[in-house]
Amino acid sequence: MTSTTETGTGSLTGRPRIDRAIDRICDEGCRAVTRYITRLRNGEDHPHWRHLDIEERRILLRELESVMAVYGGCCRVDS
Secondary structure, eight states: OOOHHHHTOOOSSSOHHHHHHHHHHHTTOHHHHHHHHHHHHTTOOOTTTTTSOHHHHHHHHHHHHHHHHTTTTOOOTTO
């Protein structure tokens, strides 16, 4: 997966704490992002988003879902 740092955009949300979490999560690959989305939907805690408040976690979830929508529900083998 490609992070905002790799693409040179530097920001997805304009909120540095959320954008850093997105970058860290996406660096782990497609399958991991899918698992993290499930954990966020279930309200589970994780070090990647422990520092975020409820609204920031909702934004994180929406952004990760948007990123994954590009993949059409499947991941490449090399992810």
